[in-house]
Amino acid sequence: MSVMKTALSFLLFCWACTLQAQPYAYITNQGDNSVSVIDTEIDKVIKTIKVGNKPAGVVVSNDSKRVYISNPESQDISVIETESLSVIKIIKVGGGPLAIAISPDDKSVYVADWYEDNIYIIDTNTLTVKTKINVGDSPSGLATDPNGLFLYVANRDDNTIMIIDLIDNTVVNTITVGKAPFGITVDAFKKQLYSANVQSGDVSVVDLNQQKTIKNIKVGDFPYAVAIDDKNNRLFVTNQRSSSVSVIDRAVMETVKEIEVGEYPEGISLHPDKNRLYVANWFDNMMSVIDIDTLKIIDEIETGDGCRAYGRFISSQ
Amino acid sequence: MNYLKLSLLSILLLPTLVFAHGPSRQKALVTMEVHASPDKVWAILSDFCSIAEWNTKVKTCSASQGSEKGSVRTIEYDTGEKVTEKLFKHDSENMKMLYAMEQLEKGRIMKGLPIATLSTTIFITPADNGASSLVQMKGAFYRAFPGPTPPEDQTDTAAVAAVTTLYETGLEGIKAAAEGK
Secondary structure, eight states, X not given: OHHHXXXXXXXXXXXXHHHHOOOEEEEEETTTTEEEEEETTTTEEXXXXXXXXXXXXXXXXXXXXXXXXXXXXXXXXXXXXXXXXXXXXXXXXXXXXXXXXXXXXXXXXEEEETTTTEEEEEETTTTEEXXXXXXXXXXXXXXXOTTSSEEEEEEGGGTEEEEEETTTTEEEEEEEOSSXXXXXXXXXXXXXXXXXXXXXXXXXXXXXXXXXXXXXXXXXXXXXXXXXXXXXXXXXXXXXXXXXXXXXXXXXTEEEEEEEOSSSEEEEEEOTTSSEEEEEETTTTEEEEEETTXXXXXXXXXXXXXXXXXXEOBOOO | OHHHHHHHHHHHHHHHHTTTTOOOOEEEEEEEEESSOHHHHHHHHOSTTTHHHHOTTEEEEEESSTTSTTOEEEEEETTSOEEEEXXXXXXXXXXXXXXXXXXXXTTOOBTTBOEEEEEEEEEEEEEGGGTEEEEEEEEEEEESOOSSSOXXXXXXXXXXXXXXXXXXXXXXXXXXXXXXX
């Protein structure tokens, strides 16, 4: 009897805990001016939220309470509250906001404006732009470091990565990478930054201690964004023109496999369970879900038109 | 009042700021059923320069390295416009090709095809237990007109219509060749 009771309470407890621990994926749909919300427990779209024009960039806050969406054509940021799954504020920013990132303490959101070559810093308490920083030509990628001290910016048309000191908001270094860097990702433990270079078809590995590019690794055509898999020490890179994801083994710093996905893959994020990888296929309006151990596609999820999901689009809880 | 001023200002600023890097990427998708085996259809379209035979909108074609990946073909449209296209994928096993037009020089607007970039995927899937084929062409492209207010024949809608017609013409040609009509 008591065993039954324990088992029952355990079951109830676990049922409750799975209810809570179901990360959502927030997918920007360029063609539909919306965000598809995917419950990753069942891999289905559970809600579609209207946002601004031609949404592209996305970042989920570290506490999973908010999602910030960049809308290049309405030149604003839609702020979604995850509890109600509704837009609570629209913040006007200049020109063409695309890449978007958030500080580790969730207090600041960074937006790259690739028309006006600025980074805007949004105060997430007041939801207003508090400052802007002028950077290189066509900033297209952003990454923060876990200490919150630096912001990294990929300047697509300068072929550089800029490092911004967030204490006084100044550019402290500029590092040359491959041609037309777009999505960038930082590994805090390895002290490395990876940039997907659209025109040279490679990924630059930047050593953040030496502050220089130590290798360019060939991937597919028109690479767009990079995700890190700590568990297997790999990188995953979406290749728009190759309709594939390149797998880089970081032990040898080489591409070891290419996985066919849908057409024009763009955004890529690792699920917090560290078993699944989600890829947004812009042309095909669907997400590919990849098992990161077997490197096989295990699911496909239909989204709105022109899914992009450029940024960290899966919540941690 | 302030709001009005602001919106007036933003209208004035639009052309220089907002569209400096161009508008949004567009899509076109055309599917055609061809009553011939996939092998027969693939034999017709797999040569990178066969486009001059199956698309009546293409007058001439010459390719730098045949149908090898990386080959660059120069095609001349019936309008007299010339473009180069690079072969990114040539996959006989899956009967799939991917090629892309090299980006046009700034300001150039082609007659009848108001686009600045175009990447095309063409692939065959068997239908009717292999007796028939579904041929699909998918295009991702940007319109050529850089500013916010394109003339009517250069809008996103016009660009989508032009690429769709280009694909339809090609697929009709493939169908006619494969079905022996």
